[in-house]
Amino acid sequence: MHNVVIVGGGPAGLSAALTAAVAGAPVLLLDSNPRLGGQYWRTPADNFGDQNENHFDLATGLKLINSVKAQSNIQVLSGAQIWSASHKDGVSTLRVIYQGSEKIINTGNLILATGAYDRSLPFPGWDIPGVMTPGGVQSLIKGHGVVAGKRVVVAGSGPFLLPVAAGLVKSGADVVELLEANKSWRWASSILVLLENLSKIKILENLSKIKEGFYYIEAISKGKVRARFGQAVVGAYAGENGELESVDIAKIDRNFKIKKVRNIKCDVAAIGWGFTADTSLAGALGCKQVVAKDESVVVLIDSKQQTSITGVFAAGEITGIGGSELSMIEGEIAGKSAAKFVGCAVDISRSDLIIRAKKQRFAAALIKAYPIKSGWRSWLDEQTVLCRCEEVDLADLKDSIVELGATDSRTAKLLTRCGMGLCQGRICGRFVVDLVADQLNISPTDIDRIAAVSRPIITPIPLGVLAAGE
């Protein structure tokens, strides 16, 4: 048995690994990516050379990655996919596919840092090749040196749109539109919220975030990109080859209802609405999950970053979307908690807690500044695909409710197979809960939202891999 097992090699997992190892606990770090860094510090293979130009403050990430690699009591398994997990009598069992065969890892001391992915909302044509998530566009640039297209529309809501637009401009793409669905005054209000919350402390405490914002704005302005507010992509059209040719851009009201539409040519549309935590592993282990303020499902933790299961800790985006700096301090606290749990002489300090609280306030202010309003549901037509895997459209979903009598999202899912494809509802699960409730004229319950992210299989794998094992 390893002393501390950590899942996820992003800001939270790396910080947890280093902290626990420095405190004296041997660490096994499992990461599904070929290289450490997670989505935030994604880097290409070494043959691509220096990447500092493509990132804001990559140095912090590389320093952390190198420290983890240099730590003799940390073993890293990169490219490790966990396909199944369970927890019984204080022992978590992870079934991992590593280098083509199955490895079973048992541990009494686990830190989950499985991160998040882009939150998507459906609209007519969102399944056409060329419509992507901002995270996807970003990963192509940062991880593979590939620019997804020539004329790119970046749209949706949230601060992440800025680095994506900046990355595209730097890579030579023409960012023809940068659209934030919320009104510009919300940016101002988010600064007011920050000042209000931080007045007792110092504005300087989030200086790094402000610097990061200016870094992106400078990069974007070089590409002569103008950000527009209160606008969204509400339709996408394919050319003869079946690939993206143009999008409908709408002026929307404060509830996201369409006011006026124009069409613009583009070959890529990168559209995202913030992030969804990937709590699949935590859910499979039986960690209690809760619904956060932004209606996403997150892992419940205590002040030590411990989940509802003793000896299972969680850090980073799976405990609530908050960015890399919050993830790092959460990782450090989780690392200390886990090391202490196995008998190392280490304690969470007062300053750890103060830093975490500051970063949490910043995260809360951001969530308040970028609400996703229900008007997006009016963008859909009957033929709009909801479940991309199983090709279930809005008409099918309505049919399951009106004709077949489904009275909750779980039944609608079973009747339509919506969310039952290979991605197991990672893309559609969250918004289908809203659409079903909308049809029934009720509000989704926390049980509905948590059920939508429950996945018995964490990553689908070919059965042959298991057959080849034991």
Next chain:
Amino acid sequence: MSQFDIQFTFNGETISAISGQSVGAALLAAKQRTLRKTRFNQKGRGVFCGIGVCFDCLVVIDGASNQRACITEVISGMKVQTQVGTNA
């Protein structure tokens, strides 16, 4: 920026790539955006999430179906094909 150093095929056509890239990234760089056809409506799909979450960029690699192009590293000589339906 690195130079092309490996080659693979997509539906028989030779594509150049850089070691370390994913199959999906190399295909997008070569302007190949439709990677599969869905099993009911035969609709084209391509890289969507780009990080292995959505399973929309499935391709057939050296005869094995359901491979996520976005997270599979391209290897010299790979034979990649459009996946039609489940490729069963």
